[in-house]
Structures are given as C-alpha cells and as structure tokens.
Amino acid sequence: MPIVKTVSRAVSQLLQSSGCGCGISIVPVRCIGVSPRQVASDASFHSVSFSESDHPRVLITGGLGQLGVGLAKLLRKRFGKNNVILSDIRKPADNVFYSGPFIYADILDYKNLREIVVNNRITWLFHYSALLSAVGEANVPLARAVNITGLHNVLDIAAEHNLRLFVPSTIGAFGPTSPRDPTPDLCIQRPRTIYGVSKVHAELMGEYYHYRYGLDFRCLRYPGIISADSQPGGGTTDYAVQIFHDAIKTGKFQCNLKPDTRLPMMYIDDCLKATLEVMEAPAEALSMRTYNISAMSFTPEELAQEVQKHVPELLVTYNVDEVRQAIADSWPMNFDDRNARRDWGWKHDYDLPELVTTMFSFLGSDSRIAQAN
Ligand SMILES: NC(=O)C1=CN([C@@H]2O[C@H](COP(=O)(O)OP(=O)(O)OC[C@H]3O[C@@H](n4cnc5c(N)ncnc54)[C@H](O)[C@@H]3O)[C@@H](O)[C@H]2O)C=CC1
Ligand SMILES: CC(=O)[C@H](N)C(=O)O
Structure with a gap:
C-alpha cells in the first residue's frame, strides 16, 4: 500500500485547506489529524460525536491475561460496567463472562478490530495483548506478529478514530548496555529479547504517532507484576507469583532464577492504579509519553525470607533456567521513576512486607501448608 504517498497527499491537502498556520518546512504536526491508513476525504467521518463529559468507552485487548481482568474491574468501578469491554482470543471463565461485556477480538484482524471500535464507539483503548519475555523467546515468529504487527493495527485504528491509547x-x-541500578527513563535501550525489542518499538511508534498524527498515546514501563487471583503468562518474573502458591500448596518452592537476581517488582493494585492515573492525567502534566514506574526491588532470596515470616517451614531450592536467567541479568535492578512522581503524582502503596501480607490474606492463610499437613 503506498502509505507514504497517501499520507503526504493528505498532509499537503490539509496544509492548504485547514488554515492551521502550519509552515511547510517546519510542520507542527499536532495540527495534522490524519491517520496513516486514512485518506483526508473521509477523515471527518471519525470525529468524536458524543459529549466530552461522557465517561470514556473502553476496550481492553488481551484482557484475559494476568492484568486485564483486574483492570476491567477497576475501570468498571470508575466508568460503569457497560462502558468497559474486555476482549481476548481465549474463552473467558464464567465469572469473567458474567461480570461485564466481553467480546472476541484478535488484534491481528485489523478489520474486526476496527469494527469493534466503531460499533461500540470506543474512546479509550488499553492494549494488553502480548507474548511475554520467556514465551516470546520460545516462539519468536508469533511474538513478532502479536507484539509488532498487532501493535501496528492498534496504532492505526487509534489514530484513525481519535482514541486515547495506553x-x-x-x-x-x-x-x-542500559544503566541497571538505577535505570532512568531516557538511556540506552538495546534489549536482547524479541519481547524487549517489540516493546521499544511500541514506545517509539507510539511517541512517533503522537508527534506526527496527534495520537494521545500513553505508556508506562511496568516492573514484574505480582497478583494473587490471576496467573502470569510466561515471563521472567513469574517466580515471584509462583512462590506464594507453592508455599501454600506444598511448602516447597523451586526457583528458576539465582538467589541474588535483583529485579523491580510491583503489586498489581499499584500497577492498575498507575495505569488509570496516567490515563486521567491532563495532557499538560505529561512532559513525556513513556514513564518508568517503580515500587520495590528484591531478589528471590529476599522474597523467600519475607514469605518465610508467614510460612516458616517453606523450603526453597534453586534450579536455574538459563534462558530466564540470561534475560533477568540483562534487565534493570532498580527503576528510576522520578519523572512519573513529579509529573502526575505517581506514588506506590505497597512495599515488600505489605505485598507479602496482602498476597497471603488474598490466597487464604488458613489453607497454608502447616494446616494442610
Ligand atoms: N505481567 C507483568 O508482569 C507485566 C506485563 N506487562 C505488559 O502488560 C500487558 C498485559 O500483561 P499480562 O496480562 O501479564 O499478559 P498475559 O501474557 O498474561 O496476557 C496476554 C493476553 O494476550 C492475549 N493474546 C495473545 N495473542 C492475541 C491476539 N492475537 N489477539 C488478542 N489477544 C491476544 C492472550 O490470550 C493473553 O490473554 C502486556 O502487554 C505485557 O507486556 C509489562 C510488564 C510486566
Ligand atoms: C516484566 C515483564 O515484562 C514480564 N513479567 C516478563 O517477565 O516478561
């Protein structure tokens, strides 16, 4: 498709007719409201046709993974149950299906995704579909398709329909080669996984669409996320969730990372709170479009010690997975999130002790190994 030609024709038409005062040589591209897959002639089709004071109409892609169901719950509380549509390519459990709107959406199917956005008058899109770090290394072609081609579809649809995109x-x-302790927002980014490469691509493409087409793109770099009522989807930080389940079920935990591997981590409630906060932040508050967020940082050994305060009999052994260890050794040990704290008031609630106490109270302390035996 001759995208470049189409876009430049549309741009020059707009420059001639819009009267936005843009010069030709230095184009303030925020004035240019065309999307890359849309010619200027039908751009007016997609102008927002409802009151700005309405609640956003939300679509979450890849919503049946570790984070999406919790996000839907939080957003439904805030914006109303029927204003938040959860989607995925998997079949939802009964409790998820009956808790609010659910729809099948394959992000690789551009037309279907566009139809969903149009028919449901979506205004905010949370794009959660992805293959995470470890499963991505196990299936690079699929990770490339979902994480990169899927992102392109989402970006184009978001730009075309004036969506706010997370x-x-x-x-x-x-x-x-990045500074690892701490890692600032802006530094060298040369990840060695397809997952990391696809995420740098997402950051850069989102920011490019923001400056080039005026897309309201917002992005947070999450640490490893720890949750009680949802399972992680095949990442390097999964051990930090599994330890709680194993402590309760068997009293034994075999860790696939070395005991001194330090990584940034966060409790899911903090992660979802930050996500909603950055989406609600006034545009003027955002000096950047991609922010680090941080809460705590620990090693498997430190986590095990904290868990053992609740389950003293827990036996921890180490059987290192070379792929995951190599990934973890290349990742930040501590995250510098000063910009998020300054710009939109980010503040975490959970440090390691609160995280561990909360996980056990969620998972049911009376089902612990001590009682089970
Ligand atoms: N969980 C974590 O620790 C972290 C997650 N993130 C990011 O947050 C987002 C959500 O993460 P999780 O929920 O943990 O991921 P997950 O792996 O648990 O879930 C991803 C979902 O994407 C869906 N999916 C796969 N292919 C799809 C397709 N073609 N069309 C539509 N959906 C498709 C899967 O069915 C799955 O339900 C991801 O983008 C991930 O990169 C970022 C950092 C940490
Ligand atoms: C930190 C992440 O992005 C994810 N949990 C993974 O380990 O791949």
Missing part, C-alpha cells in the same frame, strides 16, 4: 511497556525494554 500501551504498557516493561523493564524488559532495557538491555545489558
């Missing part, structure tokens, strides 16, 4: 990035967007 795409999460990750500590995995950094690599061995």
Whole structure:
C-alpha cells in the first residue's frame, strides 16, 4: 500500500485547506489529524460525536491475561460496567463472562478490530495483548506478529478514530548496555529479547504517532507484576507469583532464577492504579509519553525470607533456567521513576512486607501448608 504517498497527499491537502498556520518546512504536526491508513476525504467521518463529559468507552485487548481482568474491574468501578469491554482470543471463565461485556477480538484482524471500535464507539483503548519475555523467546515468529504487527493495527485504528491509547511497556525494554541500578527513563535501550525489542518499538511508534498524527498515546514501563487471583503468562518474573502458591500448596518452592537476581517488582493494585492515573492525567502534566514506574526491588532470596515470616517451614531450592536467567541479568535492578512522581503524582502503596501480607490474606492463610499437613 503506498502509505507514504497517501499520507503526504493528505498532509499537503490539509496544509492548504485547514488554515492551521502550519509552515511547510517546519510542520507542527499536532495540527495534522490524519491517520496513516486514512485518506483526508473521509477523515471527518471519525470525529468524536458524543459529549466530552461522557465517561470514556473502553476496550481492553488481551484482557484475559494476568492484568486485564483486574483492570476491567477497576475501570468498571470508575466508568460503569457497560462502558468497559474486555476482549481476548481465549474463552473467558464464567465469572469473567458474567461480570461485564466481553467480546472476541484478535488484534491481528485489523478489520474486526476496527469494527469493534466503531460499533461500540470506543474512546479509550488499553492494549494488553502480548507474548511475554520467556514465551516470546520460545516462539519468536508469533511474538513478532502479536507484539509488532498487532501493535501496528492498534496504532492505526487509534489514530484513525481519535482514541486515547495506553500501551504498557516493561523493564524488559532495557538491555545489558542500559544503566541497571538505577535505570532512568531516557538511556540506552538495546534489549536482547524479541519481547524487549517489540516493546521499544511500541514506545517509539507510539511517541512517533503522537508527534506526527496527534495520537494521545500513553505508556508506562511496568516492573514484574505480582497478583494473587490471576496467573502470569510466561515471563521472567513469574517466580515471584509462583512462590506464594507453592508455599501454600506444598511448602516447597523451586526457583528458576539465582538467589541474588535483583529485579523491580510491583503489586498489581499499584500497577492498575498507575495505569488509570496516567490515563486521567491532563495532557499538560505529561512532559513525556513513556514513564518508568517503580515500587520495590528484591531478589528471590529476599522474597523467600519475607514469605518465610508467614510460612516458616517453606523450603526453597534453586534450579536455574538459563534462558530466564540470561534475560533477568540483562534487565534493570532498580527503576528510576522520578519523572512519573513529579509529573502526575505517581506514588506506590505497597512495599515488600505489605505485598507479602496482602498476597497471603488474598490466597487464604488458613489453607497454608502447616494446616494442610
Ligand atoms: N505481567 C507483568 O508482569 C507485566 C506485563 N506487562 C505488559 O502488560 C500487558 C498485559 O500483561 P499480562 O496480562 O501479564 O499478559 P498475559 O501474557 O498474561 O496476557 C496476554 C493476553 O494476550 C492475549 N493474546 C495473545 N495473542 C492475541 C491476539 N492475537 N489477539 C488478542 N489477544 C491476544 C492472550 O490470550 C493473553 O490473554 C502486556 O502487554 C505485557 O507486556 C509489562 C510488564 C510486566
Ligand atoms: C516484566 C515483564 O515484562 C514480564 N513479567 C516478563 O517477565 O516478561
């Protein structure tokens, strides 16, 4: 498709007719409201046709993973149940299906995704579909398709329909040549996983669409996320969730990372709170479009010691997975999130002790190994 030609024709038409005062040589591209897959002639089709004071109409892609169901719950509380549509390519459990609107959406199917956005008058899109770091290394072609081609579809639809778009990035967007302790927002990013490469691509493409087409793109780099009622989807930080389940079920935990591997981590409530906060932040408050967020940082050994305060009999052994260890060794140890704290008031609630106490109270302390035996 001759995208470049189409866009430049549309741009020059707009420059001639819009009267926005843009010069030709230095184009303030925020004035240019065309999307890359849309010619200027039908751009007016997609202007927002409802009151700005209405609640956003939200679509979450890849919503049946570790984070999406919790996000839907939080957003439904805030914006109303029927204003938040959860979507995925998997079949939802009964409790999820009956808790609010659910729809099948494959992000690789551009037309279907566009139809969903149009028919449901979507205004905010949270793009959660992805293959995480470890599963991505196990299936690079699929990770490339979902994480990169899927992102392109989402970006084009978001630009075309004036959506506010949230795409999460990750500590995995950094690599061995990045400063690791701490890792600032702006530094060298040369990740060595397809997951990391796709996330740097997402950050850059989102920011490019923001400056080029005026897309309201917002992005947070999440640490490893720890949750009680949802399972992680195949990442390097999964051990920090599994330890709680194993402590309760068997009293034994085999860790696939070395005991001194330090990584940034966060409790899910903090992660979802930050996500909603950055989406609600006034545009003027955002000096950047991609922010690190941080809460705590620990090693498997430190986590095990904290868990053992609740389950003293827990036996921890180490059987290192070389792929995951190599990934973890290239990731940040501590995240510098000063910009998020300054710009839109980010503040975490959970440090390691609160995280561990909360996980056990969620998972049911009376089902612990001590009682089970
Ligand atoms: N969980 C974590 O620790 C972190 C997550 N993130 C990011 O947050 C987002 C959500 O993460 P999780 O919920 O943990 O991921 P997950 O791996 O648990 O879930 C991803 C979901 O994407 C869906 N999916 C896969 N292919 C799809 C397709 N073609 N069309 C539509 N959906 C598709 C899967 O069915 C799955 O339900 C991801 O973008 C991830 O990179 C970032 C940093 C940390
Ligand atoms: C930190 C992440 O992005 C994810 N949990 C992973 O380990 O791949």
